[in-house]
Each structure stands twice: as C-alpha cells, then as structure tokens.
Amino acid sequence: MDIQWYPGHMAKTKRLLLENLKLVDVVVELLDARIPCSSRNPVINDLLSKKPRLIVLNKSDLADPNYTALWKRELAEPGAMVVDVNSVKGSGIKAITPALNKLAEEVMNKLKNKGRRTRAVRCMVVGIPNVGKSFFINTLVKRKITKTGDKPGVTRGQQWIKVAKDLELLDTPGILWPKFDDQEVAYKLAVTGAIKSEVLDIKELSFRLALWLRDNHPHVLLERYKLSNLPNKAEELLSAIGRSRGFLVSGGIVDNHKAAVLLLKEFRDGLLGRFTLDLPNSE
Numbered sequence: 124m125d126i127q128w129y130p131g132h133m134a135k136t137k138r139l140l141l142e143n144l145k146l147v148d149v150v151v152e153l154l155d156a157r158i159p160c161s162s163r164n165p166v167i168n169d170l171l172s173k174k175p176r177l178i179v180l181n182k183s184d185l186a187d188p189n190y191t192a193l194w195k196r197e198l199a200e201p202g203a204m205v206v207d208v209n210s211v212k213g214s215g216i217k218a219i220t221p222a223l224n225k226l227a228e229e230v231m232n233k234l235k236n237k238g239r240r241t242r243a244v245r246c247m248v249v250g251i252p253n254v255g256k257s258f259f260i261n262t263l264v265k266r267k268i269t270k271t272g273d274k275p276g277v278t279r280g281q282q283w284i285k286v287a288k289d290l291e292l293l294d295t296p297g298i299l300w301p302k303f304d305d306q307e308v309a310y311k312l313a314v315t316g317a318i319k320s321e322v323l324d325i326k327e328l329s330f331r332l333a334l335w336l337r338d339n340h341p342h343v344l345l346e347r348y349k350l351s352n353l354p355n356k357a358e359e360l361l362s363a364i365g366r367s368r369g370f371l372v373s374g375g376i377v378d379n380h381k382a383a384v385l386l387l388k389e390f391r392d393g394l395l396g397r398f399t400l401d402l403p404n405s406e
C-alpha cells in the first residue's frame with residue numbers, strides 16, 4: 124500500500140507550532156491509544172526540546188485496555204506523565220488538570236526563585252490530524268470557557284482559555300505530521316481513520332483489515348457478520364460479509380465496495396471490539 128499524503132501548508136504549520144511552543148510551560152501530546160507509536164510525530168522530541176509533557180492516549184475506549192495499561196508504563200519517563208482518556212465521553216479527563224500542574228511545578232518554582240510574579244501555568248495541545256484535539260479541548264474546558272483575552276505573543280485570533288484557577292490553555296492546537304515513509308505506519312493510520320479517505324485505496328485497506336481480523340480475531344468476524352466459515356481469500360471474505368448484510372447488485376453479485384466501506388467503518392467505530400495495533404515493546 125503506497126499512501127502519500129502531506130499537508131501542503133506544512134512549513135507554515137511548523138513555524139506557527141514552534142512560535143506557540145515558546146509561550147507554554149507544558150505540552151499535551153495527544154496520541155491515538157490504538158496506535159501510540161504510529162500516531163506519534165517522528166521528531167516530537169526535537170520539537171519540544173525537553174519541555175514537560177503530558178502524553179494523552181486518546182480514544183482509549185477503542186483500544187485494548189490491557190495494552191493501554193502497558194503503553195502507559197512504557198511511555199512514562201522523567202518529565203513526561205501518561206494518562207488515557209475518552210474525549211467523547213469525558214472519562215479520564217479529571218486527571219488532566221492535576222497532572223499538568225504537577226508537570227509545571229518545577230518551571231513555576233524556578234520563576235518564584237527568580238523573584239518573578241507567579242502566574243497561571245500555560246499549556247497547549249499538539250497531535251496529528253484527527254487524533255481528537257478539538258474533542259479533547261472541548262471536553263477539558265466544557266462549560267468553563269472564559270477567554271482570557273489576547274496576550275502579547277499570541278497570534279491574532281488565538282486565545283488563552285482558563286481551564287482551572289491556575290491553568291490556561293491555548294485554544295488553537297498544534298497540528299503535527301505523522302511518519303509517512305513507513306508503509307506499515309501508513310496502513311495503521313489509514314485503518315484507524317487518521318488519513319482522509321480520498322487518499323486511500325479502500326479495497327486494499329479493507330482486504331488487509333479483513334485478513335488481519337480473520338487471522339487474529341476470527342470469532343469477531345464469525346459473530347458480527349453471522350458467518351459459518353471464513354474464506355481464505357480476502358475478496359471472498361469481503362463478499363461473505365457483504366452478502367450477510369444483503370449488499371447485492373443485479374445477478375446476485377455482492378457489492379464488495381459497500382462491504383469494504385462497512386467493514387472499515389465498523390472497525391473505526393469500535394463495533395468490532397477494542398483493538399490496539401501498535402504493540403508495546405514488552406509484547
């Protein structure tokens with residue numbers, strides 16, 4: 124599978140991101156809990172240059188909880204805490220504010236020791252497209268939105284949102300780019316929906332997903348699509364899925380495109396179960 128995708132405005136996005144990073148004390152790095160590695164920007168460590176970081180495994184409702192627990196342990200390091208959340212339902216969100224305050228403690232103490240006036244901790248959210256940045260921000264600041272007004276240094280139109288008494292969040296998230304030179308990573312981004320559908324080969328993607336499910340979670344296919352057996356060939360497997368849903372065109376032929384779209388959608392929506400595609404190193 125050869126997926127080539129790169130936002131045209133990348134240089135501008137990166138410049139803006141670097142400018143905004145200078146304004147914050149802590150960075151919230153949003154990752155997709157199903158693909159914590161593949162949804163990570165390849166040069167994130169250079170970009171953040173040792174800024175304290177809260178790693179948020181978002182969409183944890185769609186990931187395998189056992190793997191999420193292992194990932195949380197593996198990703199934690201000095202200066203970086205890890206939490207998992209569901210930004211749609213809000214679970215895990217309560218832990219965010221205390222974690223950000225804790226991560227900023229050192230910076231704030233330094234300011235105090237220098238005799239500077241104490242101020243609110245400032246943070247911003249960064250992540251690749253579709254990882255859930257907007258949902259996360261909205262859930263975090265729900266009903267508490269008090270724009271604090273433009274401050275020097277913030278690009279016009281951007282605002283600080285007061286999240287808690289001593290915590291402010293930049294309302295515009297930083298968009299990062301994923302790793303695109305690795306086709307395995309590209310596949311995982313595509314199958315989880317991080318890459319827009321117009322740049323994908325739906326057929327190839329669904330074939331690969333169908334075979335992966337057949338080999339690793341056969342019972343899921345058997346039960347969800349009420350199949351009595353699982354054909355070995357991807358095309359036949361997809362036809363069986365389509366037939367079970369009545370996706371027939373004239374002459375009793377199965378509409379495989381419709382079946383492909385359905386399989387991908389149900390996988391992305393979590394209707395087939397909770398799956399983690401990037402396995403932790405310990406596995």
Ligand SMILES: Nc1nc2c(ncn2[C@@H]2O[C@H](COP(=O)(O)OP(=O)(O)OP(=O)(O)O)[C@@H](O)[C@H]2O)c(=O)[nH]1
Pocket residue numbers: 181182183184185208209210211212250251252253254255256257258259298
């Ligand atoms: N199941 C689930 N879906 C989520 C979660 N967070 C976000 N989503 C879904 O992911 C999709 C993308 O969410 P956004 O918040 O728009 O993502 P974004 O990172 O702001 O996207 P860009 O604007 O493209 O950079 C939406 O369809 C959300 O419904 C989550 O925790 N669980």
